[in-house]
Amino acid sequence: MVPRDDHLLPTNEDPVGEWLAKSLRNLQKGGIQVDIEGQPTAKIRIVDNEYKILVDLIQPTFFRTHEDEIGIFDELKRAREFAQKLTDNGVTLSFLTSGKKAFTLGKEAKPRFSRLITRSRDIQIDNIRKAAKLKKDLR
Numbered sequence: 001m002v003p004r005d006d007h008l009l010p011t012n013e014d015p016v017g018e019w020l021a022k023s024l025r026n027l028q029k030g031g032i033q034v035d036i037e038g039q040p041t042a043k044i045r046i047v048d049n050e051y052k053i054l055v056d057l058i059q060p061t062f063f064r065t066h067e068d069e070i071g072i073f074d075e076l077k078r079a080r081e082f083a084q085k086l087t088d089n090g091v092t093l094s095f096l097t098s099g100k101k102a103f104t105l106g107k108e109a110k111p112r113f114s115r116l117i118t119r120s121r122d123i124q125i126d127n128i129r130k131a132a133k134l135k136k137d138l139r
Contacts, residue, residue: 014081014085017081017082020082020085021085021086021088021091022089024051024053024086024089024091024093025051025089027046027051027053028048029046029047029048029049030045030046031043031045031046032044036059036062039059040058040059041057041058041059041062041063042055042056042058042059042062042063043055043056043058044056050092051089051090051091051092051107052091052092052093052094052108053091053092053093053094054094054096055093055094055095055096056096056097056098056099057097057134057137058097058098060097060137060138061137061138064137064138064139076119076120079105079118079123080118080119080120080122080123082105083105083106083109083120083123084120086105086106086107086122087106087107087109087121087122090107091106092105092106092107092109093105093106094126095134096130097130097133097134097137098130100127101126101127101130102125102126102127102130102131102133102134103123103124103125103126103127103131103134104123104124104126105123105124106122107122109121109122109123109124110124111123111124111125113125114128
């Protein structure tokens with residue numbers, strides 16, 4: 001029997017990604033701070049009436065993911081598909097580290113140079129150093 005890898009990548013028919021993008025559009029306003037062991041770890045802020053969510057990962061190492069078989073091109077494909085779903089739903093999702101934007105997905109993404117890397121109109125790398133550090137911290 002040949003092992004299957006199709007579970008690693010969402011398809012254009014990804015119901016979870018679609019549900020998440022639509023759900024984010026329904027958020028109104030507010031914020032939340034996540035503390036782990038008494039330490040601020042992340043802040044999430046919804047900008048009033050703009051369909052914009054800011055996620056500041058204060059201590060990104062707490063959100064590490066396990067190493068898996070997904071390569072960089074597969075990760076980019078997944079990010080492009082999710083960012084397109086955000087744009088289709090009029091939502092912008094920005095990831096920050098230490099209060100500074102690392103990258104933006106969705107409606108308000110205005111990639112310039114980063115479009116050459118991501119091949120997407122829906123992903124903007126705001127700060128290449130912050131984005132690279134964030135990716136490293138999450139691994």
